Amino acid sequence: MKKYLSNKKAIVVFVLPAVILFLTFIFIPILQVFYYSFFKWDGVNQATFIGLDNYIRLIGKDPTFKIANANGFKFGLVITVYQLVLATIFAIAVSDKRIRFRKFFRTAYFIPVVLSVTVVCQLWGNVFNADNGLLNTLMKTLGIEWSQNWLNDRNTAIYTVAFVNAWQWMGYQFALIVAGIKSIGEDFYEAAEIDGATALKAHWFITLPLLKDTFNFCLLISVTGGIKAFAEIDIMTGGGPGNATNTLTYIMYNHAFGRQNFGYGLTSASVLVMECLVIILVLNWLFKDRETPLFARKKGVDLV
Amino acid sequence: MSKTKKYTADGKKAQPHSLSSVLFTVFLWAYAIFSLYPLLWMIMYSFKDNTEIFQTNPFGLPKVWRFENYVNAWNQYDVPLYFKNSVVVGAGTVILTIICAMMFTFAVTRLNWKGREGARTLISTGQFIPVQAILLPVVQTVSAMGIMGTYWSLILPYAAINLAFSCMVYYGFFKGIPKEMEEAACIDGANIWQTFFLIIMPLVGPATMTIAIYVFLSAWNEFLLANVLVGTTAHMKTLPLGVLFFQGQFTTDWGSMGATMVIASLPAILVYCLFSEQVEGAMTTSGAVKG
Numbered sequence: 168m169k170k171y172l173s174n175k176k177a178i179v180v181f182v183l184p185a186v187i188l189f190l191t192f193i194f195i196p197i198l199q200v201f202y203y204s205f206f207k208w209d210g211v212n213q214a215t216f217i218g219l220d221n222y223i224r225l226i227g228k229d230p231t232f233k234i235a236n237a238n239g240f241k242f243g244l245v246i247t248v249y250q251l252v253l254a255t256i257f258a259i260a261v262s263d264k265r266i267r268f269r270k271f272f273r274t275a276y277f278i279p280v281v282l283s284v285t286v287v288c289q290l291w292g293n294v295f296n297a298d299n300g301l302l303n304t305l306m307k308t309l310g311i312e313w314s315q316n317w318l319n320d321r322n323t324a325i326y327t328v329a330f331v332n333a334w335q336w337m338g339y340q341f342a343l344i345v346a347g348i349k350s351i352g353e354d355f356y357e358a359a360e361i362d363g364a365t366a367l368k369a370h371w372f373i374t375l376p377l378l379k380d381t382f383n384f385c386l387l388i389s390v391t392g393g394i395k396a397f398a399e400i401d402i403m404t405g406g407g408p409g410n411a412t413n414t415l416t417y418i419m420y421n422h423a424f425g426r427q428n429f430g431y432g433l434t435s436a437s438v439l440v441m442e443c444l445v446i447i448l449v450l451n452w453l454f455k456d457r458e459t460p461l462f463a464r465k466k467g468v469d470l471v
Numbered sequence: 472m473s474k475t476k477k478y479t480a481d482g483k484k485a486q487p488h489s490l491s492s493v494l495f496t497v498f499l500w501a502y503a504i505f506s507l508y509p510l511l512w513m514i515m516y517s518f519k520d521n522t523e524i525f526q527t528n529p530f531g532l533p534k535v536w537r538f539e540n541y542v543n544a545w546n547q548y549d550v551p552l553y554f555k556n557s558v559v560v561g562a563g564t565v566i567l568t569i570i571c572a573m574m575f576t577f578a579v580t581r582l583n584w585k586g587r588e589g590a591r592t593l594i595s596t597g598q599f600i601p602v603q604a605i606l607l608p609v610v611q612t613v614s615a616m617g618i619m620g621t622y623w624s625l626i627l628p629y630a631a632i633n634l635a636f637s638c639m640v641y642y643g644f645f646k647g648i649p650k651e652m653e654e655a656a657c658i659d660g661a662n663i664w665q666t667f668f669l670i671i672m673p674l675v676g677p678a679t680m681t682i683a684i685y686v687f688l689s690a691w692n693e694f695l696l697a698n699v700l701v702g703t704t705a706h707m708k709t710l711p712l713g714v715l716f717f718q719g720q721f722t723t724d725w726g727s728m729g730a731t732m733v734i735a736s737l738p739a740i741l742v743y744c745l746f747s748e749q750v751e752g753a754m755t756t757s758g759a760v761k762g
Contacts (some may be wrong), residue, residue: 172581172663173583177578177664181574181578181582184575185575185638186575186590186593186594188567188630189597189631193631195608196605196608197600197604197608199611272499272503275507276506281739281750282692283710283711283736284692285715287509290510290512299525301530334506342755345755346752395603398694402694420699423607433607436603436604437604440604
């Protein structure tokens with residue numbers, strides 16, 4: 168039996184396809200990102216090693232870097248607040264058997280997730296179009312003088328694109344939290360009820376603390392989602408007006424494909440990876456189990 | 472039985488018609504409409520002409536149902552080509568991902584060899600690598616391999632991206648199969664290949680189903696890589712790119728544009744409606760480990 172399960176030839180055949188695929192398209196590329204960030208490279212010819220020059224130029228001198236980081240932060244803030252708050256409320260609601268049409272609500276809230284980002288951007292692009300968009304038309308129909316140039320205004324454009332992302336992916340966090348609530352035992356709530364806690368209190372002291380890991384993950388995807396923002400921006404604003412919706416990914420894309428400056432583009436990509444990493448570490452540290460956890464429990468509802 | 476059975480969602484003890492519970496219900500419905508209306512609006516305008524879309528009737532049901540928009544989209548523009556490309560890329564990605572992930576996880580969980588934990592850890596790091604970051608090297612790799620402009624240029628990277636998630640789903644399943652399965656097969660004289668294909672593969676069917684649905688949806692909707700890999704190759708475009716291409720080229724025919732978007736979205740919506748449990752299940756598993 169032992170020999171049977173140590174068949175060398177079989178092991179090689181089973182393992183190699185996945186490992187080769189992974190190394191070729193994920194692992195080596197991520198190493199290349201860091202490697203070539205130290206080079207001046209046009210993507211085709213011989214690369215020249217220039218040490219930290221790309222980093223110095225990007226972080227120290229490139230004015231778009233500041234804008235890109237600010238936009239990553241704004242984008243992340245919008246989608247985090249929007250998604251986390253609504254997803255939590257809706258998840259608690261559809262987990263309550265007394266709410267009617269729960270199946271319908273689940274489907275309605277989740278369905279934008281299965282659409283393609285290009286379709287979603289087209290739809291909302293039509294809504295936010297300054298000339299004949301649905302929103303401004305609606306304002307006009309209602310007789311409200313509040314027409315906005317949603318996607319072409321320096322100040323609002325980043326929030327508009329962030330909203331589109333938040334709208335599409337709220338359902339994803341919703342599904343995560345619904346799954347989290349499902350895994351909480353019934354007896355917690357029964358105990359709370361015996362203690363005389365209202366449902367709101369029960370959710371505050373039971374549901375939220377016990378969903379710590381779920382919230383950690385939700386925050387992780389939405390905060391890093393801000394840093395990684397690209398598709399909506401590429402489709403709806405092209406980084407504009409001016410540089411108003413530029414992001415780290417967009418700097419990478421622009422320098423590589425627009426100016427044949429791959430080394431510099433990859434520097435931006437490597438900063439992106441490092442920022443994501445820092446966020447993961449910070450969140451894991453914040454959500455680490457401690458003597459006094461962040462979601463402090465009160466006595467009276469004795470939980471864990 | 473619900474965990475919150477004695478309460479309404481707003482925190483009051485069972486008083487079904489209190490003002491706050493009514494307001495809360497209104498809020499739930501309002502957001503449901505907000506979430507669905509853009510989709511319905513798209514479907515409605517796919518049946519309208521430009522005058523109705525922009526002037527006479529932007530919000531409501533079409534006055535005349537213009538099915539010819541769909542005929543136009545299908546016949547005059549390249550929608551059938553984009554559709555075919557999306558189907559081939561989606562199916563190819565699903566098949567390749569499943570083959571690789573299933574064999575790999577089998578070897579890691581059921582066979583005895585040194586370094587299997589290391590191999591598993593290596594693949595699982597894929598979960599943390601943002602596609603955005605590796606965009607440029609992947610383009611370089613694909614073009615160095617000489618597969619630019621073929622279906623492989625999308626299928627191979629897509630399969631690689633979905634590998635970490637798929638292996639993770641399989642891992643749980645493979646771990647749950649009792650060791651006696653292989654022992655019995657061995658005693659009955661089956662070789663390792665027969666054991667894999669005839670005994671193990673059917674047993675992990677539910678996991679395969681979940682992975683297939685998830686991977687299909689992600690390949691069907693993928694934009695980032697498709698944009699840089701085949702964005703400028705007309706005959707290779709998938710539907711998400713076709714939708715964008717339309718915007719640039721045929722801004723005069725909004726009805727057909729709407730029809731194209733509906734055609735691009737319908738398969739994914741159908742898959743979700745038919746397999747909503749698996750779709751949500753798959754997405755939440757991917758969450759469970761990333762966190």
